[in-house]
Amino acid sequence: MYHGVATHPGGVNIYQAGLLLLDADDPSRVLARSDANVLEPREPYETTGQVPNVVFPSGWIVEPGADEDPVPDEATVYLYYGAADTAVGMASATVGRLIEACR
Secondary structure: OEEEEEEEHHHEEEEEEEOEEEOOOOOOOEEEEOOOOOEOOOOHHHHOOOOOOEEEEEEEEEEOOOOOOOOOOOOEEEEEEEEOOOEEEEEEEEHHHHHHHOO
């Protein structure tokens, strides 16, 4: 997961997150990327604050099955993210759903 800036009409910058899938043997090789962002500021604590319209991924944990190879599609990913430089949020999805977003 990565974050980037989208500039919208009127010069409004919105920080959002997308996904990409890297080759395990050569991480400089991008295998797939999400067409759309998977996390964007929508809630009041994400759209207003010290820096408005910002979400940025900070870290995630996967459970259960994080120690399995490969990690099962039904394993839950908990993503912690900063919001408007004022709050910390948590979002969740399954591994399978995140991989599907990259196809």
